[in-house]
Amino acid sequence: MLQDDAAAPAQPEGWAEPVATALLVLADGTVLEGFGIGATGEAAGEVCFNTAMTGYQEILTDPSYAGQIVTFTFPHIGNVGTNDEDLESLDAAPASGVRGAVIASAVTNPSNWRSSRHLDGWLKARGIVGITGVDTRALTALIRDRGMPNAILANDPEGRFDREALIAKAATLPPMEGLDLVPPVTSKASTTWGETSWQHPAGYGSRAAGEGLKVVAIDYGVKRNILRLLAKAGCDVTVVPATASAEEVLALKPDGVFLSNGPGDPAATGEYAVPVIRALLDKKVPTFGICLGHQLMGLALGGRTVKMSQGHHGANHPVKDHTTGKVEIVSMNHGFAVDPSSLPDNAVETHVSLFDGSNCGLSLTDRPAFSVQHHPEASPGPQDSHYLFDRFVSLMRETKSSNA
Numbered sequence: 001m002l003q004d005d006a007a008a009p010a011q012p013e014g015w016a017e018p019v020a021t022a023l024l025v026l027a028d029g030t031v032l033e034g035f036g037i038g039a040t041g042e043a044a045g046e047v048c049f050n051t052a053m054t055g056y057q058e059i060l061t062d063p064s065y066a067g068q069i070v071t072f073t074f075p076h077i078g079n080v081g082t083n084d085e086d087l088e089s090l091d092a093a094p095a096s097g098v099r100g101a102v103i104a105s106a107v108t109n110p111s112n113w114r115s116s117r118h119l120d121g122w123l124k125a126r127g128i129v130g131i132t133g134v135d136t137r138a139l140t141a142l143i144r145d146r147g148m149p150n151a152i153l154a155n156d157p158e159g160r161f162d163r164e165a166l167i168a169k170a171a172t173l174p175p176m177e178g179l180d181l182v183p184p185v186t187s188k189a190s191t192t193w194g195e196t197s198w199q200h201p202a203g204y205g206s207r208a209a210g211e212g213l214k215v216v217a218i219d220y221g222v223k224r225n226i227l228r229l230l231a232k233a234g235c236d237v238t239v240v241p242a243t244a245s246a247e248e249v250l251a252l253k254p255d256g257v258f259l260s261n262g263p264g265d266p267a268a269t270g271e272y273a274v275p276v277i278r279a280l281l282d283k284k285v286p287t288f289g290i291c292l293g294h295q296l297m298g299l300a301l302g303g304r305t306v307k308m309s310q311g312h313h314g315a316n317h318p319v320k321d322h323t324t325g326k327v328e329i330v331s332m333n334h335g336f337a338v339d340p341s342s343l344p345d346n347a348v349e350t351h352v353s354l355f356d357g358s359n360c361g362l363s364l365t366d367r368p369a370f371s372v373q374h375h376p377e378a379s380p381g382p383q384d385s386h387y388l389f390d391r392f393v394s395l396m397r398e399t400k401s402s403n404a
Helices: 056-060 119-126 136-146 163-171 224-232 246-250 266-282 292-300 387-403
Strands: 022-026 031-038 041-050 068-072 100-102 129-132 150-155 191-193 195-199 203-206 213-219 235-241 256-259 287-290 305-321 326-338 347-353 359-364 369-372
Touching: 022 129, 022 163, 031 100, 031 119, 031 150, 031 163, 041 100, 041 129, 041 136, 041 163, 041 305, 041 326, 056 068, 056 119, 068 136, 119 129, 129 150, 150 163, 191 224, 195 224, 203 224, 213 224, 213 387, 224 235, 224 387, 246 266, 256 292, 256 387, 266 287, 266 292, 287 292, 287 387, 292 305, 292 326, 292 359, 292 369, 305 359, 326 359, 347 369, 369 387
Parallel strands: 041 068, 068 100, 100 129, 213 235, 213 256, 256 287, 287 369
Antiparallel strands: 022 031, 022 150, 031 129, 041 150, 191 235, 195 203, 305 326, 305 347, 347 359, 359 369
């Protein structure tokens, strides 16, 4: 509920006014009251909204949300509980890129055969501050009109808040522009990956390494299901930190390089990532990028990225693939976009958003490389975009055959 300075109407005798145990304090001084869930304390970040009706656990563990507070437009969050399998961050420890969660309805007891924990306890264990009882429709409309604001999300079971101090703190938070948020979410060392997609009733599968195409995945905040689909497509995947040099990547003798998703301003991450990507493209190593990886490829080509007003966050976004003429329903999570007018002549726009016409994909005419802004592994369509992994495999095989 929005803070209102007008005099409240008289309440019936015996009425106990609910005490707000959580506040979402926007940088412009707007205060939204609600009820705390998850971890107590404060969380600071940029507030965005996500329109997905399912997948809240994957959203809350997606490293691309580092530095952000996620508002769920779907009201019934938590009704299927949580489990130990549907995590997207590589680090299974209680940590997440998400700073906080804003939910409309109170969280009910879970009802799902895979559930092992109530959302409230799961949020507490991962240190994620949450608030329920918020008019998320009003907050979404505010973001659409004014852009994604910075905010402080505070949770105190006793409802003790210094509102003026929280307003002042929210007003001084740095903008997302210029923030490199990759270091906290990238891998600390190189690892191999062999897990494949989930299948009922066996769960996640695995494949033995040694016979597939060698793929080096540069981890800017990679999601597990991306790696699963690479492994399912027949790739031997090695994950390396975001700071890996071109020499370190090439020393692994990859058949292809994958540029992962991730958080923050791509121009800031590009300070160290772009020279590496340029060197790999110059070597004509087959390259596939997703989300932040797509934006970094655009920067490596000499293009530029721009901050979006409200970004794209959801599992219901229509994107057209110009190479096939088909429209895909995709999952998206990004607050920056590649400016297609800034790309060189050897970069072809392959995908475009049918919501706002923004760039959602590119490929190169003189090198074996392509990238997309959306998340083809997230299966909202349900599997409209899985062909992109096969496209990457075909590109690697064609390049390997021509170099033989």
